[in-house]
Amino acid sequence: MGEVGVVLAMLLAVVASGYLVRLLPIALPLPLVQIALGAAIAGLGWHPVRLEPHTFFILFLPPLLFLDGWRIPKVGLFRDKGVILELALGLVLFTVLGAGFLIHWLIPELPLAVSFALAAILAPTDPVAVGSIAARVPIPPRLMHILEGESLLNDASGLVCFRFAVAAALTGTFSLSSAALTFVWVALAGIASGVLLTLAMGIAQRLLAKHFGEEAGASILLNLLLPFGAYIVAEHIGASGILAAVAAGVTMSYVELSGRALATTRIRRNVVWDTVQFALNGVMFVLLGEQLPDIVRAALHGPDLPAPRDIWWLAGNALLISLSLILLRLAWVWVSLRASRMLALRNGREGIMPRKRLIFATSLAGVRGAITLAGILTLPLAMPGGEPFPGRDLAVFLASAVIVVSLVVASVALPRLLRGLELPPETAAEAEEERARQAATLAALGAIDRAGPPQPLDEQDAEIHASAAEQVRGLYQHRLGGGSSDGLHPARARVAEEAERHYRLAALDAERQVLLQMARNNQLSDETARRLVQEIDLVEARYRSRGGH
Incomplete structure (x- = not known):
């Protein structure tokens, strides 16, 4: 050969x-x-x-x-x-x-x-x-x-x-x-x-x-x-x-x-x-x-x-x-x-x-x-x-x-x-990750409030967008210990999906930016930042592929 x-x-x-x-x-x-x-x-x-x-x-x-x-x-x-x-x-x-x-x-x-x-x-x-x-x-x-x-x-x-x-x-x-x-x-x-x-x-x-x-x-x-x-x-x-x-x-x-x-x-x-x-x-x-x-x-x-x-x-x-x-x-x-x-x-x-x-x-x-x-x-x-x-x-x-x-x-x-070697737990790393997740969650909630609909909508679509925003907001509020979301109207499923994708992408981008900012300011290790950003990237890729981007 x-x-x-x-x-x-x-x-x-x-x-x-x-x-x-x-x-x-x-x-x-x-x-x-x-x-x-x-x-x-x-x-x-x-x-x-x-x-x-x-x-x-x-x-x-x-x-x-x-x-x-x-x-x-x-x-x-x-x-x-x-x-x-x-x-x-x-x-x-x-x-x-x-x-x-x-x-x-x-x-x-x-x-x-x-x-x-x-x-x-x-x-x-x-x-x-x-x-x-x-x-x-x-x-x-x-x-x-x-x-x-x-x-x-x-x-x-x-x-x-x-x-x-x-x-x-x-x-x-x-x-x-x-x-x-x-x-x-x-x-x-x-x-x-x-x-x-x-x-x-x-x-x-x-x-x-x-x-x-x-x-x-x-x-x-x-x-x-x-x-x-x-x-x-x-x-x-x-x-x-x-x-x-x-x-x-x-x-x-x-x-x-x-x-x-x-x-x-x-x-x-x-x-x-x-x-x-x-x-x-x-x-x-x-x-x-x-x-x-x-x-x-x-x-x-x-x-x-x-x-x-x-x-x-x-x-x-x-x-x-x-x-x-x-x-x-x-x-x-x-x-x-x-x-x-x-x-x-x-x-x-x-x-x-x-x-x-x-x-x-x-x-x-x-x-x-x-x-x-x-x-x-x-x-x-x-x-x-x-x-x-x-x-x-x-x-x-x-x-x-x-x-x-x-x-x-x-x-x-x-x-x-x-084997069996016991060392003190790395609590600092766990606390650092928890702080980073909380900061990213708060940034995402703020981004949802600022995002608004992508274009003028009729009353029915506006309600769907509001419901979608509330649903995404509920996902993030759940991280902070509260909040739930209501269901979406089945007749407007496509509009609802697009609305959810719009707010979700805005929130994910805000999460990522605050994590990167914390890493740039040495408030977060680049190893932890890379892992958290990769989690966000995977979710974002799913939402973008759903929208054909």
């Missing part, structure tokens, strides 16, 4: 994995099921997929990073910014140095720069994999927000470190001062590229919609192209396309709060992006399984090794590296939490030290996944002089093995650590 057939088979495997993970009697993380299906595809003897590293990188990473930035809960990100920055920046550098020297000590044949590159690409974590592991034993919401925030930032920091390490391996030189200056440019210009391109696209879409109307398909396609555009523009000017994609996603979350897109566009866009995320993450893990036999063979007999090594040597090193990553993460989490507690006590604040179970869970939740896989496969195939890149096959195997080991360890240990 040709490459197109193999790609289609992998997509079908992604679809099948979504059902298999629910049918299996034991709780397995979705990525492990996808890796197994990929290995099954390879076992059929089909021609393996071959992707040029740069193509693979740009195909998978920009949309995934963009979506991470777009959907990360900003309130949780800013609330726990200290902990998240310690994990996303401090822990990444700690991991690169600690794991880099350890890998070089374990495998002297692997050059130090390549060891640092491998450590850098192993630093980013994958909250999607953690979420799939803990699907049957829910992770505490605040811990999940911290893991998501960490993943968003350590994807960027780990991949930037990886880029510098690969450059050092290719050139044979590394200057800390030059790297620091380059990092400043790479980071700032990359972030600026993502922000400016997203804002420009938002303005362009708004102008086009104003003059020509909004075409949902075109708008969604532009949104899908945005992360690739941000990445390519940033790379063209020598900046970080990774940070550009993340910055574009974060900026898009604020552009979305303008509320100018049609409800149907937002609904379709969310569905499309959910599908893209599921497909890309799934294909990457299926691809890992499909490549595993070749990865193992290349690692065993690669030209960079002085002599062939057996599978136990490879497995032993992979396990030692996996264990070292867990211990490095545990040490960093423990020390940073104690330091934060001491600093809080010194400043006269209450210092809280989380339970040991929660600390261990945080350490084991550092699961490696899609970003690690995408990054390691972009290692150059050859040096500038044409000779093979040193240790590439071995590095790809070790990274792939660490992904699998981290998934297995977390899937076994996390449910046991989290």
Whole structure:
């Protein structure tokens, strides 16, 4: 079967994995099921997929990073910014140095720069994999927000470190001062590229919609192209396309709060992006399984090794590296939490030290996944002089093995650590949602009173409109604890339906606008706002489709 057939088979495997993970009697993380299906595809003897590293990188990473930035809960990100920055920046550098020297000590044949590159690409974590592991034993919401925030930032920091390490391996030189200056440019210009391109696209879409109307398909396609555009523009000017994609996603979350897109566009866009995320993450893990036999063979007999090594040597090193990553993460989490507690006590604040179970869970939740896989496969195939890149096959195997080991360890240990762990309920989030619902309801009631009939009506139709308005008003008053509605005259059903639709749409728009306004004013988290607005969008789409719009 040709490459197109193999790609289609992998997509079908992604679809099948979504059902298999629910049918299996034991709780397995979705990525492990996808890796197994990929290995099954390879076992059929089909021609393996071959992707040029740069193509693979740009195909998978920009949309995934963009979506991470777009959907990360900003309130949780800013609330726990200290902990998240310690994990996303401090822990990444700690991991690169600690794991880099350890890998070089374990495998002297692997050059130090390549060891640092491998450590850098192993630093980013994958909250999607953690979420799939803990699907049957829910992770505490605040811990999940911290893991998501960490993943968003350590994807960027780990991949930037990886880029510098690969450059050092290719050139044979590394200057800390030059790297620091380059990092400043790479980071700032990359972030600026993502922000400016997203804002420009938002303005362009708004102008086009104003003059020509909004075409949902075109708008969604532009949104899908945005992360690739941000990445390519940033790379063209020598900046970080990774940070550009993340910055574009974060900026898009604020552009979305303008509320100018049609409800149907937002609904379709969310569905499309959910599908893209599921497909890309799934294909990457299926691809890992499909490549595993070749990865193992290349690692065993690669030209960079002085002599062939057996599978136990490879497995032993992979396990030692996996264990070292867990211990490095545990040490960093423990020390940073104690330091934060001491600093809080010194400043006269209450210092809280989380339970040991929660600390261990945080350490084991550092699961490696899609970003690690995408990054390691972009290692150059050859040096500038044409000779093979040193240790590439071995590095790809070790990274792939660490992904699998981290998934297995977390899937076994996390449910046991989290089971029965009682944490204080998140009453603040519930109260926030209740305030938002009440504010939206009051705004809707005011909009119904102001809307009025869409055109002059005869006496009979005016009564129907009044009755319809009262019916819609009753729906909202019920939320506040009172009100009921009367029936409508059956002979004027069509007029009644149109009248109800008119007032309902006016009320829904008012609800949405007040929620978006609260989010813009930081009175409501964007995560809660997005969920409530989506509920309104779904109701609005039903009413608009009823009217033929």
